[in-house]
Amino acid sequence: MKKLGVIGHPISHSKSPLIHNYWIEQHGLEGKYEALDIEPDNLEKEIRRLVDEGYEGFNLTIPHKELALDFCDEIDDLAKTIGAVNTITVLDGKLHGTNTDVFGFIQNIKENARNFSFTRKPAVILGSGGAAKGCIYGLLQEDVREIRLLNRTREKAEELAKLDPRIKVMDWEDREDALVESGLLVNTTSLGMDGQPDLELDLFALPQDTLVNDIVYVPLYTPLLQECEDRGNPVVTGIGMLLHQARPAFQYWFGILPEVDEELMQKVLA
Ligand code: ATR
Numbered sequence: 001m002k003k004l005g006v007i008g009h010p011i012s013h014s015k016s017p018l019i020h021n022y023w024i025e026q027h028g029l030e031g032k033y034e035a036l037d038i039e040p041d042n043l044e045k046e047i048r049r050l051v052d053e054g055y056e057g058f059n060l061t062i063p064h065k066e067l068a069l070d071f072c073d074e075i076d077d078l079a080k081t082i083g084a085v086n087t088i089t090v091l092d093g094k095l096h097g098t099n100t101d102v103f104g105f106i107q108n109i110k111e112n113a114r115n116f117s118f119t120r121k122p123a124v125i126l127g128s129g130g131a132a133k134g135c136i137y138g139l140l141q142e143d144v145r146e147i148r149l150l151n152r153t154r155e156k157a158e159e160l161a162k163l164d165p166r167i168k169v170m171d172w173e174d175r176e177d178a179l180v181e182s183g184l185l186v187n188t189t190s191l192g193m194d195g196q197p198d199l200e201l202d203l204f205a206l207p208q209d210t211l212v213n214d215i216v217y218v219p220l221y222t223p224l225l226q227e228c229e230d231r232g233n234p235v236v237t238g239i240g241m242l243l244h245q246a247r248p249a250f251q252y253w254f255g256i257l258p259e260v261d262e263e264l265m266q267k268v269l270a
Contacts, residue, residue, distance in 0.1 A: 002031035003054055004253060007047070008061035011035045015268050016059055019246045022267060023258040031254070040064060044071040051090050057253040058088040059246075065130065072097035082134050087249040098252070099134070104245025105215070106138040109184075111244070111260070112236045113211050118142035121183025121210075125149050126175065126199070128156040131215050132188040139184075140164050148178045152189075179206040185228075187214045192222035199224050208232050215241055220269065239268060 006016040012035065020033035038046045040063055047058065060068055065084035069075060072085060073094040079085045085097035109116060123144050125132055128151035139147060140163070147167045151157040154171065161167040170178050179185065185206065191199035193216045201224065206212075212228040217238035225235045243260045251257045 002029070002056050002253065003034075003050075004031060004057045005034040005036040005050070005055060006059040006061060007036045007038050007043070007064055009037055009039050009063060011037045011061070014061065015242060016061075016246060018267060019243060019264065020250060022264050023250055023256075024254075027254070027256055027258065029254055029256075038064075040067055043067055047071075047088070047095065051093060051095070056090050057249070059249055060086050060088065068095075068097055071095070078102065078137075082130075082137055084130055084134070086245065087252060089252045100245045100248040101131075101134040101241070102138040102141070103248050104241040104243075105135050106142060107244040107247070108238075108240030109211070109213060109236055112240055113234055116211050116234075117183070118144050120145065121181060122146035122148055123184040123186065124175075124178045124182045125186050125188060126191075126201075127151055127188035128153070128160050129188065133160060135186055135188055135215070136160060136163065136167065140166065145183075148182070150175050150178055176202045176205055179203070179210070181207065182210050183207075185210055185212045187216065187222070187224055190216065192216050192224050194218050203227060203231060206231075206233065209234070211236065214238050217242060239265070243268065 006014050014035050017033050017035050024031040043064055065086055068085035075097040079097050079099040082099045084099055087098050087100050089096045123139055125147055148170055149157045149167050150170050150172050152172045157169045161169050190196050211234050213236045214222045214225050215238045216222050220237050229235045247257055
């Protein structure tokens with residue numbers, strides 16, 4: 001019986017156990033995936049203890065993704081570049097860290113907006129936190145033509161822009177102007193999430209065929225997505241990123257790349 005888990009603090013609302021246990025059952029595998037609440041101060045010690053108990057893999061979520069960079073025995077280039085580990089695989093007692101959020105972000109768009117071209121028009125990214133970094137990295141890998149990056153704290157956007165000359169930083173106050181002739185708009189800020197303020201954004205300059213994605217998925221249709229859908233824009237919700245980032249993690253542990261099917265989607269949204 002393979003033992004796996006998602007580590008966070010808090011963790012009780014995590015959908016990851018539901019997702020991974022669904023696939024374990026679907027593929028007739030011997031395994032159990034749990035939610036593990038561990039405080040940041042004890043993270044390395046507790047992970048090593050879990051490994052001694054026989055755990056073979058972990059996902060990491062808030063606030064642990066950056067901390068794991070300091071103690072994993074091996075970290076792949078992607079996780080190093082993003083500066084965050086969200087998946088650990090235990091091999092011969094050693095912790096191998098990687099990041100599957102980039103795959104999740106790109107795959108969510110590819111699966112749900114089948115004809116979308118990353119290369120044709122500029123992408124607009126709102127926010128410059130950890131989530132934005134993964135999205136930017138994914139877009140660069142997909143040969144995005146240009147990224148217009150806007151963040152309330154401009155310095156953080158300037159820092160991320162050092163990654164690639166295609167990233168153009170604009171002022172947060174100019175976010176309406178950034179929408180002109182864009183092909184993709186992604187909200188990576190916490191604005192629009194339940195309990196957070198709304199994203200204030202006038203959409204008059206947003207072309208009607210611009211694809212809009214929010215990485216917030218509580219609610220599933222954020223006010224931004226709802227407004228965009230109402231005016232006819234194609235939209236992709238954030239839940240698919242959560243589902244798709246789980247697939248390569250499952251593959252690391254079980255050697256099978258599982259699918260996101262309708263039944264799983266309904267369970268996660270229930
Ligand atoms: P994550 O790692 O999930 O991206 P984060 O690092 O806390 O989380 O980043 C949150 C993002 O939401 C940041 O871009 C943040 O902007 P700042 O860098 O200026 O803090 C953005 N954000 C949060 N609250 C905001 C608000 N009221 N207005 C504008 N942006 C906000």
